[in-house]
Amino acid sequence: MAKTSVEAPDQLKYEPRSELVIYPFEGEQYLAHKVNVTFLSDEPGNWFVYVDAHTGEVIDQFNALHPLEEYKMEDHTGVGTGVHGELRGDLHMSRVKADGDSTHFMLADHSHEGLEGILTYDYKTGELVTNNSAAFNSEEDAPGVDAHYNSEQVYDYYKEEHDRNSLDDEGMAIVSYVNFGNNYNNAFWNGRNMTYGNGDGDFMVPLSAGLDVAAHEMTHGVISNTANLVYRGQSGALNESFADIFGAIIDDENWELGEDIMGPGAVEDGRTALRSLSDPSKFPVNEAYVPYGNGDGMYPSHMDEFYDLPWYLDNGGVHINSSIINHAAYLTAQEIGREALGNIYYRALVHYLTPNSNFQEARQVIVQSAIDLYGEGSEEAQATASGFDQVGINEE
Template identity: 45%
Template sequence: ATDAATTGYGYGTKGDYKSLNTYAYNGTYYLYDTTKNMSGYIGTYTANYGNSLPGSWSVDSNNAFTSSSQGADVDAHAHAGIVYDYFLNTHNRNSYNGNGASIISTVHYGSNYNNAFWNGSQMVYGDGDGSLFSPLSGSLDVVAHELAHAVTEYTANLEYRNQSGALNESFSDVFGYFVEPNDWDLGEDVYTPGKAGDALRSLSNPERYGQPAHMDDFYYTSSDNGGVHTNSGIPNKAAYLTIQSIGKTKAEKIYYRALNTYLSKRSDFSDARAALLQSTADLYGTGSDYNAVKNAWDSVGVY
């Protein structure tokens, strides 16, 4: 019987060809990537349109994951690898726990499910209803957003409510940008597949999607854990202004250091400003970069 890491291929939800790290076992091929330098592995499962987690391994009989129903599996597996590589190569962080933990994804969760989430142990992706969303693993920035929630949980552990929750959301969006920096939008690849040019959120223009971009417009609500997906627009806009000013290469180091070193459970927007300023000072001194970060947070009314 064969029992070995191997390379397969498949097509993503958009029909794009992707090489896949798979594993052959007794004549079946698994979306099971053992090629990373981690104690764990990257594994992709399917819930088969139900709600049990993790579900069953995503497998194929000939290592060609080419059927249209396998597109979500292919994308989740390949995108998880890309996000893993990003944190290792850019931040020297080995998986979300910094210690090589396995990265598990489940696709085909539920029926017409218009969301994706980190459940504290793994990532979960719906297929969308085909109108509001296409299969959510098809978006690299969505996958990065969800895995960044895991990184946040193991670092600052920002409490998922009110301002700390909006920061938690914002760091996930900002890492979504850092992993896929081709535009300022989040989720554009899977949001309203029948409509071009829109997205779930925007870092550069939060207002376009109903989010505030300044403390004057902070949204007080008891829903969504105190508006965590709304008020994230404020720190998102500060991140956009920072990146515009000092560039991605410095900004991503600053954001990671703030999350990993300075922020904690109850941190609020003011604490984020202070944490990012301290991180900037540590890494790049108190000159023009420091002033750019200060100006960004001044612009959104957070002091």
């Protein structure tokens, strides 16, 4: 009923979501199915349809698309200030002429041919991050500035290094939400967009501040549209590892992940990053995970330290055992550099890995990718195999 009422296409990219609610409408209270129908077509929509749970009749509906075409928009280049005070020059945005003579600026980048846009929203308002000038320099703007700037950096990497047009390689919009939750110490890819919490100010600062965090979350989008590694056990650890590895490749200052989002309390306690690819064991795991490892309670860097976690803890160790693959990649990169590492791992992700691949299969196809690109017996192929050998994932 919901799809028919909004004339949605027969084939939808996203399955409609539904929840049962009490819906007040025109003085009455209805038990209703609140259905969200999202689609792209000549008349795109992000419809919310309320269907009477008793009669099946549509009570109410509205389109929450926030269509940009309602405005006269022009590409514009401005500046912004990030969470740590960095000046973000050449910040691509849109100049918008609203009703009357007022002009304002939105973090909506439509400057890339073949890309639907890089769009940064404030989660609390549901609207694009907007300012009255092209200088987004207030403290309130900072999370949005970093998310927008970092999204373009990650897009550029995949486009320039791998000729990949956005996360799906078909130019899908790169959408970020900032200011999620209250004191929320996390960021995530939800299958459609990136969402960043602002942290609690002590353990974490706004998570959009980290280029490697943005690269990590956006790489989850790439993974979803390629190997689509199942998010539990070893396949899930590979999913997390590839996100970490490309995070460290794109943010090439070091081999740590999340160093720019750690708050003063965390740093004082010695937690200067979330994870380390170069030295995984410098950081402890959650106390609940310790009994399932070798007893030292640190992130593993070798299969001898593998955590045999049950599914209900971290989906079987997706954020823990990933550090073994991370370390293998780091060791390989010490021999051949970040660029070749990225080429090899990207090829394996796009052409070889499957949803249920495990560590042993990953070694096989990643080494094969190095051979494909650089030749059997090449320095790159040998370094790739050596990285896995050193972490105990040996050739069968």
